[in-house]
Amino acid sequence: MESATPDPVGSARHRHRHRHRHRRPGPARLPELGFGAAQLGNIFRVTTEEEARGAVEAAWEGGIRMYDTAPHYGVGTSERRLGALLADYPREEYLISTKVGRLLVPGPGDGDDMANAFAVPDDFVRRWDMTEEGIRRSHAESLERLGLDRVDILYLHDPEEAPEGHSMDEALAALVAMRDEGLVSRIGVGSKDADVLSRAVRTDLIDVVMMSGRYTVLEQPAAAELLPACLEHGVEVVAVSVFNSGILSRSVVPDTAMYEYGDAPERSLERARELAGLAQENGVELPDLAIRYPLRHPAISSVVLGMRTADQVRQNIERIGQDIPEELWEQIDA
Secondary structure: OOOOOHHHHHHHHHHHHHHHHHHOOOOOOOEEEEEHHHHHHHEEOOHHHHHHHHHHHHHHHHOOOOOEEOOOOOOHHHHHHHHHHOOOOOOHHEEEEEEEEEEEEOOOOOOOEEHHHHHEEEEEEEEOOHHHHHHHHHHHHHHHHHHHHHHOOOEEHHHHHHOOOOOOHHHHHHHHHHHOOOOOOOEEEEEEEEEHHHHHHHHHOEEEEEEOOOOOOOOOHOOOOHHHHHHHOOEEEEEEOOOOOOOOOOOOOOOOOOEEEEOHHHHHHHHHHHHHHHHOOOOHHHHHHHHHHHOOOEEEEEEEEEEEOHHHHHHHHHHOOOOOOHHHHHHHHO
């Protein structure tokens, strides 16, 4: 007997499997290094126009061809800035991703967005909407802010943070339909919650996950279930927050280091300093390890790094190309 309750994920999964029986070979593996544009949305402090332009120009000159943004980043500021800065470059030569799940609606306009860590006016505020209508509206509004006719990857953003009553299943079904219609090439989920990402991977609907933390040189909880599931289901992984919010970002770990957007606990400080010492003994630095480490796992295609200035971009390009002695990885793994 047919169920009287609609099953959007079940229906999407059926369409997905049917579609994949005869599909052409999938898109090429994502590039190793991507440009994260949260800083263009003024995260933590204002990024000047000169800094933003310099960062994007240095990224392009350095060969970076994947750029990630979201409506959440500065309530649209990042998307508008990134789109304008990429307008001078050939669209067919780069990949761009943005995110859905939150709509931007008019705000009070009498303050700022620092409560969400972005130094922008509160002319707009976020409203959760993971319905198909909301997903499609978010996508269309992102294209308008970016000044583009398409994005390449569309992620459902932080679904675990949505209030009760919002369905990841409904959102994934909407994303599958949009991919089937040719509106995007890849769909996925971005989250810091490894369990949520694992559940999304096991639906067999998505192409990629954006994993925030969870597999860094400091800690690897995603190694237990998430990354094996990605390999099993053919889902690529883009690693972000590889510095664990700052604790791995310097060659010398200060007492004031941040971890997961708060003060680093003593145990994490001790481990980070141990890793920094091992790096120094082998002629490299802790941030070199942080950037390269996730790429050692076969499930992880890319590292996307937030970059505010041209100097940061150039330094990160140099770091990802750093030759790490195999003996050092063996010491870390041990």
